[in-house]
Amino acid sequence: MTTSEQLFEKAKTIIPGGVNSPVRAFRSVGGTPLFIKSAKGPYVYDEDGNRYVELINSWGPMILGHAFEPVEKAVRDAIQHSFSFGAPTRKEVEMAELIISMVPSVEKVRMVNSGTEATMAAIRVARGFTGRDKMIKFEGCYHGHGDSFLIAAGSGAMTMGIPDSPGVTKATAADTLTAPYNDLAAVERLFDSNHNQIAAVILEPVVGNMGCVLPEPGFLEGVRDLCTSHGAVLIFDEVMTGFRLAKGGAQERFGITPDLTTMGKIIGGGMPVGAYGGRAEIMDIVAPAGPVYQAGTLSGNPIAMSAGLAMLHHLNDHPDVYTRLDEVGGRLAAGFREGFVKAGLNFTINQIGSMFTPFMTERTVTNFSDAKTCDVSMFGRYFHAMLKRGVYLAPSQFESLFVSVALTDELIGQVIQAHAESLTEAI
Template sequence: MTTSEQLFEKAKTLIPGGVNSPVRAFRAVGGSPVFIKSAKGPFLYDEDGKRYIELINSWGPMVLGHAFEPVEEAVREAIQHSFSFGAPTRKEVEMAELIVSIVPSVEKVRMVNSGTEATMAAIRLARGFTGRDKIIKFEGCYHGHGDSFLIAAGSGALTMGTPDSPGVTKATALDTLTAPYNDLQAVETLIDNNPNQIAALILEPVVGNMGCVLPEPGFLEGLRDLCTRHGVLLIFDEVMTGFRLAKGGAQERFGVTPDLTTMGKIIGGGMPVGAYGGRADIMNFVSPAGPVYQAGTLSGNPIAMSAGLAMLRHLNEHPEVYTRLEETGSKLAAGFKNGLDKVGLPYTINQIGSMFTMFMTDQPVTDFASAKTCDLPLFGRYFQAMLKRGVYLAPSQFESLFISTALTDELIDEVISANEDALREAL
């Protein structure tokens, strides 16, 4: 029995399911989860000392690879002055100034402790600002575990949601409307059927939580137009895409500016942190400037702010990072396609920059319904075959991969070779 297996058996007696976040349990792919001991650059190392090439990067924020030296140095310097104050610091102001200068939609910003906190606060703010109760979200988009987001669609695009988790009230479900991703007509119908009742529409501008799914041409622009015409606030959840698909996130890349934006771990260099920001007139509704209450003792934590400043300043000053991410993502996707063609396996690959997913289906994947056509047992066998070859993938078909600049050309070739061998084994 490996050390990871021993730890998992012990963890199951102490922690629900043996993990502190469900996908880590490997239930979607079989086997026991790998317990990670350390990471550096493009590599993870487990408790038994096995090395893995990293293709998740803490679910997105490690754009520059693990333990990037300037970020480590910033943390070492900051930690000398204590870990938390629960009071304002210079670093919070510097971080806010940097985010405002980079992200197109953000005129003011509030720091929080996670992406989930950011999305929950953004929805509350939208309701307080508009005086409306309902929101629209898309099937397959994940915005954290806030009650408003744990709603599944019914049998049709326009059906009221029902709670997808015990503990979510029916009243909350009734205020959450769902539509298929990339279906502009469904959104328009929802707005028409609920006149002057919808506070906000929230979405991942590029989805990472049903696998990587791209917006079809005109979709984001159409949402912007609908929201503007009907007084609905458009919220981009850029917890995954922010500072990754472009310096200013997906909104910069696609040229569509939302009213509010949520951000995640990357602004803490991978540490537990998040933020939400947007138009000044909306953000001025947040307490103590306005009536919408939101607070947090650890918000703007000085250690996390120091790490995030080092990360974002590097990205801001080195545009070549994004050129490298584009090249790496494209090379990996092309290599995976070549391997799939060689073994004769039907597939779909969705890729944009350093985000991509290989779907085990021959259908185009444009929404949650098409993503669910994948061969999940085949993906599970493939995942285990890649893990055996030292490549660490997301342990679910319905997650995007996230590439870092630490991945060298030699390692890319190694991953491409492992992919072809793993596909043959899985089949």
Template sequence: MIQAPKSNELFLRAQNSIPGGVNSPVRAFRAVGGNPRFMVSAKGPYMYDEDGNRYMDLINSWGPMILGHAADVVNEAVKKAIPNSLSFGAPTRKEIEIAELIVSMVPSIEKVRMVNSGTEATMSAIRVARGYTGRDKIIKFEGCYHGHGDSFLIAAGSGAITLGVPDSPGVTKGTANDTLTAPYNNLKAVQTLVEANKGQVAAIILEPVAGNMGLVTPADGFLQGLRDLCDKEGIVLIFDEVMTGFRLSPGGAQQLYGVTPDLSTLGKIIGGGMPVGAYGGKKEIMDYVAPAGPVYQAGTLSGNPIAMSAGMAMLTYLNDHPEVYTQLEQTTLKMVEGMQANMQKLGLNFTINRIGSMFSIFFTDQPVYDFESAKNSDTAFFGRYFNAMLQRGIYLAPSQYEALFVSTAISEELVAQYIQANYESLQQALQA
């Protein structure tokens, strides 16, 4: 039985000085019960907490640790960069090199601007789309998460052509009036929204593979249907590839599915674990960004030399070693097949969605293709399962509605350990 008294003590202490005791809400474990573990180090497939407990990590910092924690290739690049200063606030050669590499890897990107987070990237992409088109409204999808910018914290209205409503205090009704919301994988609903707001929609933004309602993949023809609609109506199509960029393929989901957006947002892997984001796309759109154009966006730490060094090392490695994606595919498939066998043996209702090295378990016998169908999952059972896995040293996302990420550090031996822990944890959750 894993005990964590130091983590429990730290969580109580943290609540006195940090809202909710954490710096990002899902870390508080409220969706699964219990208290969060406070980590001190990580290497390869493992994280270690304040109490010395070891966990096989299936979050990998929510995606960027595709080579496992503290990958030597990234660490060495950071060590080499640190003595030259942590920040300049001035241009560097490394910014050009990583921009050129991104342009060469991602199909949609002809020019790219570096920022500090995925949220900055999506906020900026929307602003540029509005500036480029001269229109105000955007369409987003239920269950897709694009960071905590005001435009994205909007819940769906009561019908296909109704405006959104603020989903968080602090988001104005005026912002909500410019945000339209459609169900994921429902092309007809998008067409209805566009028709009802003719000539007013600046952009359609989505995760081409959704990772924030659990993993949900696009239906056949959905992405191409959006591409065709945007071409017809002069709308900027934005793929939020903060999660999927460089994880599903060297060129992200857009390369995998063969659908090219007008703009793409990136994060996670692009920084090799450092806080980095980026947005980029067609030259004629990106040339609207200051100082080339009138749409203003700036950041003191954008293109930070340490972050650029980490990202350059990571992207170069992935670009030079395409076998990484074959290994990840095989490893993740073995894990999923093992879990499927376990759940069938135990007579559980389940759906597992997977693409490449991302997957989610939903405890429902219905297919999961959008946010409404994801909500059919038995979240109480998931909470029991999560805590049973945690007790066996497996660190999963502390929410039903988050994707899991596999790294190349997961060996065949660890796959076998994971499948065994999965079986025992499911048994324990059934008995609780």
């Protein structure tokens, strides 16, 4: 029995399902999850000493590779002054200034501890600002485990085969309206049938939680126009795309201005952190400036702020990072696509910048229904064939992959070769 197997058996007796986040359990791909001991650059190492090239990067934040030295140094320097104060610090101000300078739509920002906290707060703020109760989300989009978001949720619920979560009240569900992603007409119908009741529309401008799904031309612009005309708050969930697809996130890449933006992952350099921000008139209703309450003892803690500042300053000062990320993502997607063709498979690759997903379906994937046509059994076989060849993918068909600049040209070639061999084994 491997060390990972031993640890998982023990974990199952003391942790629900043996993991602290469901997708880690390998339920959808089978087998035992790897317990990771360390990571550096493009590699992760498990408790049995095996090394893997990985394409997850802690689900997005390790955009510069694991244990990037300037970020590591910033954390080491910060911990000498204690770990948390529960009081304001200079670094919170510096982080806020930096985010506002990089993200086009953000005039004021509030730090929190996770992406889920950010999205929960953003919805509450939108409701407080508009005086309305209902929200629109999109089928297959996952915005964290807040009650409002576990209606037609994406990756986590799909992977576990649970479309909605027990414990979410009927009243909450009634205030959550859903539409298919990329279906602008459906959004318009929801606005028309819920006149002056919709507080906000929340969406991933590029979806990462049913796999990587891109907005079709005109979709984001159309949603923006509908929110403006109906007096609703447009929230871009950029927890995954923020600072990854461009310095200013997907909103910079697509030229769309949301009213509120939620952020996470990269702004902590891998530390637990999140943020939400947007138009000053909306953010000024957040306590203590206004009546909408949101708080957190560890929000803006100095360790996370130090890591995030080092990460964002590097991205801000080195725009060539994004050129390289686009190159790496494009080469991998092209190589994977060629592998499908050579294997006689007309499968789908969705890719933008450093995010991509190989979908085991012949259907073009533009929404949740398309994604659900994937052959998840084949993906499971393929996942383990890649693992055997030293490539660690997300253990679910319904997740985006995230690449880093730590991938060299040689490693890209090795991953593409492993992909081709793994398809042959999985068929």
